[in-house]
Amino acid sequence: MSAAISSGQGRAAARLGLFLLLLPAILWLGLLVVLPHVEMAILSFSQRIRAGVYGFGFGNYLEFLTEPLYWRTFGRTAIMSILVTLITLVISFPVALYIAKVARGATKPILFLMCLIPFWASELVRTLGWMMLLRETGVASYLMQLAGLTYGPVELLYNDGAVILGLVYGGMLFMIVPLANALESLDDSQVEAGYDLGGSGFTVLRRIIIPHAMPGIVAGSIVVFMLSVGNFVTPVLLGGKNGLWFTEQIYAQFITRFNWPQGAAFGFMLLLLSTLIVWAGLRLTGQGFSETLRRS
Amino acid sequence: MTEPADLALEQVTKVFAGHRAVDGVNFAVRRGEFFSILGPSGCGKTTLMRMIAGFEMPSSGEISIRGQSMLGVPSNRRPVNMVFQNLALFPMMNVGENVAYGLACQGVGRAEREARAVRILERVGLPGYEERQVTQLSGGQRQRVAIARCLVLEPTLLLLDEPLGALDLKLREHMKLELKQLQGAFNTTFIYITHDQSEALVMSDRVAVMNKGCFEQIGSPRELYHHPATNFVAGFVGDANAWDVTPNPSLGPGLGVTLVSGADLRAHGRIGAVGHAYLRPEAIALAARIEELSGLPNRFHGKVSAVLFDGAASNLVIEAEGFAPHIRATLPQAGALAGVEVGARLAFGFSAEAVKVFPA
Numbered sequence: 034m035s036a037a038i039s040s041g042q043g044r045a046a047a048r049l050g051l052f053l054l055l056l057p058a059i060l061w062l063g064l065l066v067v068l069p070h071v072e073m074a075i076l077s078f079s080q081r082i083r084a085g086v087y088g089f090g091f092g093n094y095l096e097f098l099t100e101p102l103y104w105r106t107f108g109r110t111a112i113m114s115i116l117v118t119l120i121t122l123v124i125s126f127p128v129a130l131y132i133a134k135v136a137r138g139a140t141k142p143i144l145f146l147m148c149l150i151p152f153w154a155s156e157l158v159r160t161l162g163w164m165m166l167l168r169e170t171g172v173a174s175y176l177m178q179l180a181g182l183t184y185g186p187v188e189l190l191y192n193d194g195a196v197i198l199g200l201v202y203g204g205m206l207f208m209i210v211p212l213a214n215a216l217e218s219l220d221d222s223q224v225e226a227g228y229d230l231g232g233s234g235f236t237v238l239r240r241i242i243i244p245h246a247m248p249g250i251v252a253g254s255i256v257v258f259m260l261s262v263g264n265f266v267t268p269v270l271l272g273g274k275n276g277l278w279f280t281e282q283i284y285a286q287f288i289t290r291f292n293w294p295q296g297a298a299f300g301f302m303l304l305l306l307s308t309l310i311v312w313a314g315l316r317l318t319g320q321g322f323s324e325t326l327r328r329s
Numbered sequence: 330m331t332e333p334a335d336l337a338l339e340q341v342t343k344v345f346a347g348h349r350a351v352d353g354v355n356f357a358v359r360r361g362e363f364f365s366i367l368g369p370s371g372c373g374k375t376t377l378m379r380m381i382a383g384f385e386m387p388s389s390g391e392i393s394i395r396g397q398s399m400l401g402v403p404s405n406r407r408p409v410n411m412v413f414q415n416l417a418l419f420p421m422m423n424v425g426e427n428v429a430y431g432l433a434c435q436g437v438g439r440a441e442r443e444a445r446a447v448r449i450l451e452r453v454g455l456p457g458y459e460e461r462q463v464t465q466l467s468g469g470q471r472q473r474v475a476i477a478r479c480l481v482l483e484p485t486l487l488l489l490d491e492p493l494g495a496l497d498l499k500l501r502e503h504m505k506l507e508l509k510q511l512q513g514a515f516n517t518t519f520i521y522i523t524h525d526q527s528e529a530l531v532m533s534d535r536v537a538v539m540n541k542g543c544f545e546q547i548g549s550p551r552e553l554y555h556h557p558a559t560n561f562v563a564g565f566v567g568d569a570n571a572w573d574v575t576p577n578p579s580l581g582p583g584l585g586v587t588l589v590s591g592a593d594l595r596a597h598g599r600i601g602a603v604g605h606a607y608l609r610p611e612a613i614a615l616a617a618r619i620e621e622l623s624g625l626p627n628r629f630h631g632k633v634s635a636v637l638f639d640g641a642a643s644n645l646v647i648e649a650e651g652f653a654p655h656i657r658a659t660l661p662q663a664g665a666l667a668g669v670e671v672g673a674r675l676a677f678g679f680s681a682e683a684v685k686v687f688p689a
Contacts, residue, residue, distance in 0.1 A: 225384055226417035228405045230431035230478065240430070244421040 077297035093298035103282060103299070110279040111306055113193065114261040117200040121208045121257050122250065124201065129212035129249075130242070134219070145213075148206050156203065160270045163199050164190060167271070191273035199267040204257035211256070215249025216242070251320045255311050262307050279303055333396030335360050335485055335518040336381065341390035343376050350376045352542035353390070358486075358520060363512050365521040365529040368539035369565070374522050377539070378488055381520065382411045394485055405434070410479035411488040415495065416471055418463045424450070424474055425459030431482045449481040450474075453511065468496050469504060476508075480515055489521045493528060505531050526566055530554065538562045560605055560687040568642075569607040570656055574686060576600050586686055592651025595626040598686035605687050610644055612683035613658035615666050616676045625678035633673045636660065645669065647677060 080090035097103045132144045151159055166172045167189040174187045189195060219242065227237035243250070268278035283303065286296030334357035343351040351373045358364045368374045379385045381392060383404030392399045399407055410431070419427050428446040437445070443459075450458055453473040458466075466474065472492060479487055489508075493501045509532045512519045523529050529536045530550040537547045538561070546558040557563035564571055574586035577593055584596045586606055596606055614622055622628045631649035643660035658677055661667050666675065 220415065220417060222413045222415055222417040223419060225382075225404070226411070226413055226419075227430075228403070229382055229384075229409075229411050230482065231405050231434035232430070233405060233434070236434055241419060241421070 073297040073300055076294050077301050079294050081294070087294070093295050094302075096295060097298060097302060106277050106282055107279050107302065107306065109277060110262060110303075111310060113197065114200075114258055115310070117197055117204065117261045118254050118258045120197065121201045121204045122254060125205050125208035125212055125253070126246075128205075129209045129216055129246075132209070133213045133216035134221070134224075145210075148209050151202075152206060156266050157270075159203070160199055160267050163195070163202070163271060167195055167198075190271060191275055193272070193275070195271040196268050196276060196278075199271045200261045200264060203264070203267060204260055207256040207260060208253035211249040211252040212246060213249075215246040215252075219245045247318060247320060251315065251318055254314060258310065258314075259307055262303065332360070333393070334358055335362070335395060336520065337391075337393045337396075338381075339391040339393075341377070341380065341387045341392060343373075343380060343385060344388045345376075349542050351380070351387070354539075354542075354544055356537055356544065356547055358518055361516050361518055363509065363519045363521065363532055363534045365523060365533040365536045366539055367523055367526055367529040367536050367566070370524055372539045373542040374524075374539050375490065378411070378490055378520070378522050381486070382409055382488055383407045408485040409488060410482055410484040410486075411490065412472075412475045412479060412492045414490045414492065416475040416492065418471060418475060418478075420463050422463070423459065424455070424461045424463060424466070427463065427474060428459075428478050428481055431478065435482070445481055446477075449477045452514070453477045453480075469500050469507075472496070472504060473507075476511060480511075480517065484517065486518050486520060489519060491523050491525075493523075493525070501528075508532060530566075538565060540565070557607075557685060560689070563607040563685050563687060564605070567609060568657075569609050572606045572608075572652075573689070574600070574604050574606045575602070576604070583681055584686060586684075588651060588653075590651055590653030592629070592649075594684050595681040596684035596686045597682045598684075599688055600686050601688040603689045605689055607685045607687075608656075608679060608683055610657045611659040613656070613677050613679050615645075615658060615661060615669075616678070617665060619676035619678075622676055622678035626681050627684070628676065628678040630674070630676055631656070633669055633671050633675065636669070636671060647675075649677070 077093055078089055078091065079087045080092035082088045097107075128148075132141060136144055154162075164171070168174070169186045169188045169190075171189070173189055174183075177183050177187060178185075223241055223245075224237055227241045228234075232240070263280060264278070265280040265284065268276035269281060272278065279299070280303070283296050283299045286292045286299060336358040338354055338356055341351060341354045342349060354377060356364075366374045366377065376385060380387050381399075383399065383402060383406075386400070394408060419430065422430065425443065425446050428449060429442040432442040432445060447459060450456060453476060455470060455473055455477070458470070458474075463471065463474070475492065476487075493504050493508075496504060505528060508519075508521075512532075521529070521532065530553075533550060535547060536550055536553055538545045538553060540561045546553060546562045548556075548558075553562060553566045557566060563569065573589045574594070574596075575589070577585040577587040579585065580593055580595055584598060584600065585593065586596050586600065586604065587593050588606070594606065598604075598606075614625060616622050619628050619630060629649050629651070631647040631652075633645050634648045634655060635646040637644040637646065637657075638660070641662070643662075644657045645660050646655050646657055648655050656677070660669070669675065
């Protein structure tokens, strides 16, 4: 009898212990993620009826659909982010392959470190660095004039190319790490077997290396896409007035126009957009989300 | 002129950072032969095989297949396929896709590819396994898929790099027979690399014994076992008592040697100032009394100090004067001495030919 009671008490104590261990995570999720989102959701459906009076309505979302500037910016952000993700993938794949399969001994950690070092400076500083390189009086323009490629100074900033460059640069580390991890586990003899059975380099890449690296490709792509879609500093500084990134619209609603309900609605549209594209990407590549998380 | 050998190597050498991993190897393999390369780990046999497969290029020498030089030919253009030590099946493909992979690389159409994969899987004893995932197969089945994946391409040569190493003992014994049967059924030339002498001796038509980058001897399993050409082969192939010896001409006629531990033996072979003598445990005759061994030139008394029971391969450890630390003889499984126990006194003897002597 008393044993049963004490074991019951023991179980209650264990449950309390577990609860206390989980508490920081629960608080973090609840107070900083769930609660603000609920608040934002409510806010996004409140619509101004007359000065100082707000009521429930879909006006903010209708505004998004009827004003071409908003949904065009929205579409542009999505397409450019997908482009950034693809370019990052194409550039990072050989780098990751080299780090995972070719580099030996001390070279490997050194290469990883070289990918990491730019992240010791803040994103703002890194982006300002690109501005110094790309602006009309900058290093790239100067070198091009020196080489006789152009006669006058060239403005390389404030166009889509500069925005993509900045975003690809910022995303590469987040692509290289999961890719290199995935490729590391590829057995060399599988690649050799691929050649031995008559495969060309392209066949081996397409049928053996890429399928093996798929979880890494998906994980890296999700991260890079999310970072690009939600980026603010890079499109504003490198794109200037031509940046037209959707985050700028959210910023403008919240800060410049002080229209919080509209900003909240935009925020939810962005969340919906990125969720949809990630879902579509997973479906397209035939990868499960939970499996991707497990393997990356 | 006779038809060219399926594989011929001439003076093939591979140098890694000053170390000669393979040093001047010559051999030729006939069509349909089961040829093994046997050697301890680190002897260069894997490097040699990788050069035949095309993953490494020889530093010097010539490799030719059916008379065609393979120097500068990449592995995907060679009529050679390899079964890897870990099999290297592609886990992202099912069994049928694994087998059809090589055909797809050759540009064979889908329908024919699938038909040929089905046929080859039947021939290796895996009918209807096309849709299975590689991870669902047992060790022996994976082995057969790896072989089918190569044989479907009808290669001139099939290279096997210790493919039985990962299997348990029972399955390994079974696969030895099966590999030999497959080789007979397909009549493909097999080149088999192993450090396990039993695999090499059981399956091969000919075996090359490799040591420190060189071939010590090439011959049939019987030749290697009964007539080893070198010190290394005598010690490596099969089980043997091994002693350091010096010549003792007073024992003549024929070769006489004295063990470092003192026993005088009539022996067979060549010797310099010092040498090594090898005596197989099964070449030793045992008797209760020494008179029964009168036909043998080497006769001694001894005492059984241990019985190492291992079924048919059981050994007796015998302590005898002049033999240090001891001498091992095969445990008789029938006859008067079948039930011999530790402590028993007995006589043992062997012919002069059974003692193989090589210069040190």
